[in-house]
Amino acid sequence: MVADSNSNKQSVIPCKVCGDRASGYHYGVTSCEGCKCTVIRLNRNRCQYCRFKKCLAVGMSRDSVRYGRVPKRSKSQDHDQRVSSTDNLQEQTALESKQLAIYDVILSISQAHHAHCAVTEDKMKNFTRKNATLVEKIECTDGALQFTDEQMEAQRLSMWCQLAKLITPSVHSVVEFAKRVPSFSELSQDDQLILIKAGFFEVWLTRMSRMFNRNENLVTFEDGSMIHKDELSVVFSVTFVSSLFDVSTSFNHLNLNDTEVGLFTGIVLATADRPGLSDSKGVEQIQDKLIEALKLQVSRNHSTEENLFASIIMKFPELRTLGHQHNELLKWYRVQWNRISLPPLFAEIYDIPKQEDVSQVPAAYTV
The missing domain is CATH 1.10.565.10 (Retinoid X Receptor)
Structure with missing residues (x-):
């Protein structure tokens, strides 16, 4: 009964981006599959710009949103690099700002x-x-056959x-x-x-x-x-x-x-x-x-x-x-x-x- 109750609670956790049912913890926030910012042929015509801004606003990692899911084996290493590389983060932020502009x-x-x-x-x-x-x-004069x-x-x-x-x-x-x-x-x-x-x-x-x-x-x-x-x-x-x-x-x-x-x-x-x-x-x-x-x-x-x-x-x-x-x-x-x-x-x-x-x-x- 306790397990069922916990499962029910977990199943209704909303996506922080769109409010739909979340499927898990993605890029730093709970979100649904559709809001993991992966664009494919079927959804490419949706407003990527608005979704991207919303993803950042609710706290998703800029790096993950931009480049996709980081492989498990390199998450720790990449995390250390991001912490230690302030210049890279500033460059990425500047690039994002330019694209948003x-x-x-x-x-x-x-x-x-x-x-x-x-x-x-x-x-x-x-x-x-x-x-x-x-x-x-x-208006032509009487008898005129062509215009002057x-x-x-x-x-x-x-x-x-x-x-x-x-x-x-x-x-x-x-x-x-x-x-x-x-x-x-x-x-x-x-x-x-x-x-x-x-x-x-x-x-x-x-x-x-x-x-x-x-x-x-x-x-x-x-x-x-x-x-x-x-x-x-x-x-x-x-x-x-x-x-x-x-x-x-x-x-x-x-x-x-x-x-x-x-x-x-x-x-x-x-x-x-x-x-x-x-x-x-x-x-x-x-x-x-x-x-x-x-x-x-x-x-x-x-x-x-x-x-x-x-x-x-x-x-x-x-x-x-x-x-x-x-x-x-x-x-x-x-x-x-x-x-x-x-x-x-x-x-x-x-x-x-x-x-x-x-x-x-x-x-x-x-x-």
């Missing part, structure tokens, strides 16, 4: 991207797509304004995302604005890559409007729009998840050689942390794709080239600023004068 970056970016991107995988499931056009009716150059210019400007309305919601979401990139808000406000303005088109294109449909030659915008490739070619150029489809399609084929896309766009924002920056070194440090985080995330989620990270990195110069080309195409529109009425945020992001007060930054845009 990387996981914090990944978590912050993931939350920011999901909260401030309208084309995440989950949000796209509820999209209501609709055929749309950038073209507005052109002035009418064609007016139509092109009008189509660009319609496109601007479709893109404008992304401006606010990119600004809000940027605020939540770790250490980004510690930069001067001038540097933040420079980075957002210079990187906006590249970030927008990265996010929109999954919205380009090469088979149907359509781009679906945040409100579900589907615009044909030919109309975009009128606004910009045939060559440029073809490049947009090519780069977007190849990026989409990388099959990155939302968190990885968020990390990529964070790296795009934190580009240290943007003209006019006062703290390029600080920007570079932000980018280095994001690159390290992306590399870790990719290695965890795509362990069998050895060259994937290198393929991702190769997309940065492609995006940069398209960004330069886009800026060149905007020069003609900037000259025509007094003939058009653009959404204020869109005009501000591309430094296009506005007819009202060109010096005022919209409140919604303030970083």
Whole structure:
């Protein structure tokens, strides 16, 4: 009876990590089999970071949690080494702190991207797509069989304004995302604005890559409007729009998840050689942390794709080239600023004068 009573008491000892029934004394605390921090294929998608922090919080040995169970024959010897080797313990602690910091970056970016991107995988499931056009009716003189150059210019400007309305919601979401990139808000406000303005088109294109449909030659915008490739070619150029489809399609084929896309766009924002920056070194440090985080995330989620990270990195110069080309195409529109009425945020992001007060930054845009 006493033995049975003791057995019952032992059998209900809870795991200090998750509260489930403990299976024994593991790495310094009572815990269940699942909380011994061994990650296998079946449970690898669970949040290892949160469990790791909880394991340390309840008193598990850092060495055991990190490296696994120590063989019995060497426990005593290893214990003596750990006691006598303060330097090794400090190095391990520093490494753990660094890894936890990387996981914090990944978590912050993931939350920011999901909260401030309208084309995440989950949000796209509820999209209501609709055929749309950038073209507005052109008034022709009686008997005219073709448009004048002035009418064609007016139509092109009008189509660009319609496109601007479709893109404008992304401006606010990119600004809000940027605020939540770790250490980004510690930069001067001038540097933040420079980075957002210079990187906006590249970030927008990265996010929109999954919205380009090469088979149907359509781009679906945040409100579900589907615009044909030919109309975009009128606004910009045939060559440029073809490049947009090519780069977007190849990026989409990388099959990155939302968190990885968020990390990529964070790296795009934190580009240290943007003209006019006062703290390029600080920007570079932000980018280095994001690159390290992306590399870790990719290695965890795509362990069998050895060259994937290198393929991702190769997309940065492609995006940069398209960004330069886009800026060149905007020069003609900037000259025509007094003939058009653009959404204020869109005009501000591309430094296009506005007819009202060109010096005022919209409140919604303030970083």
